[in-house]
Amino acid sequence: MAFLHAIADTALAKATVYNPTGLLTVRIVVIALLVGAAALWSAVDAWLRREDAGRTWLIASLVAGLGSGVLYVIGRGIFVDQAGTAELQPALTGGAAFTALLVLVPAGLGLLAGGRLTRPEAANPVEPVESVDSVEPAGDSGEPAAERPRRRPSPSPRRRRTPSPTPRRE
Template structure:
């Protein structure tokens, strides 16, 4: 199974579960609907952010050269579009047939506006997470490389007894 398909189906399940739980919460406490909506969106965003960060860390560790990175942008874009369309369709079916309280719109609106919103809720945080993950790995690798360069420079600039070598002596220019 393709990696984007696994991500898309998982994020579909997360989004549908968040909408179902949001529907139950809003029915039970309608005055707190803004809080519940914020929590539901935050959960979807946080899961995409963490998963994208994990992908970025794993990719940067597997590919030392940034030119060899996998294309996580397209992977997460495909996953986001799949999650958006499937979550919109499933939520519309659930809202029409089973759970009237989840707040679905017409099928057209769910598949266009709802799917677009869900795709962005998945894609943007995952993209940011991947960038942060890659940055953190590169930062750690650059720290290690800088420490190695410094120790090599120190080894060449001093003799074994601690006296400076010829590398530290000033050079004269001959005209």
């Protein structure tokens, strides 16, 4: 995300050199594309049920803010107008905060929307696995019995029975 934001900022700075007053529509479209990329990417993460997706996107927004600020100053210095280290302080404060919000807010909405979609496992039913354990021995007619699907192990451990305090009657 930092790389996408840095490329977008550098491209807008380069375009501003040639047309300083007529880029409002272009800026709106670029911001909408960046917001859409963050929302779509986070929605896919939520749809795939990635672990700790919210924490991941929070950290990603902070890294994207600082990383895009540094990459923007480097890109502007190389491609636009030889900006120096004096541009680094504004890019790492206001620019980084704006970029972090442009990642965090749509990512939160994407996580919310993607979490409400059906899981990919539910869309594709599990087919029975062929193995030696899943086929019953042949019956009287010599044909193999119907195949049984193997049971998946439970993700939670078994509960142990505790003996009751009263003895059993026999």
